[in-house]
Amino acid sequence: MVARAKMILLAHQGLANDQIADRLSTRREIVSRWRKRFFEKRLAGLEDCQRPGRPRVFPPRAGRAG
Template identity: 45%
Template sequence: MTFRFVPSLSDTDLQTLMATYTYGVKPALRRRAHAIVLSHQGHTIDQICKILSVTRETVSLWFDAWEAQGLDGLRDKPRAGRPAIYSDAERERLLELVQEQPHQLKAVQARLQQETGKGACTMTLKRALKKSGV
């Protein structure tokens, strides 16, 4: 079995990884940064697997991503989600209706459903409003 380690890190890279591991917002990114730091400290892939409770393949993929793209390679890639219920024009109409009746979200919901033929719960409307900055 061959042992694989991340190539030696520069002081800047090590500081960046330590800051990401310690203060990063995303748990997945913190975990990946931790794996790179552990490798730099001399831990084998098997040891890293046990510490982080992941497979060898996962750690190898993280190493490959680090070597190819640095910290950006460790970040999650954008993923497609569910398509938006309302088009941009319909969201604009939602904003207009809310301005007309700011404290009547149920009434806005009913009117928007009547106009567009699309039903959505009040939480969906609240998310759309938040996304629009309201």
């Protein structure tokens, strides 16, 4: 979530998606996605969405390989 917030702050400073991506060592498409979500949903857009499937178990259960 910190990287997402940095993207928004850098965008607010007037940097382009390419510049933000270079500074944060990520792809322009990722920056574009988070800027769009922030524009549409404000702070709630920076949170993780629910993902399909069973939630991860942490710590891993003893006796299981993997």
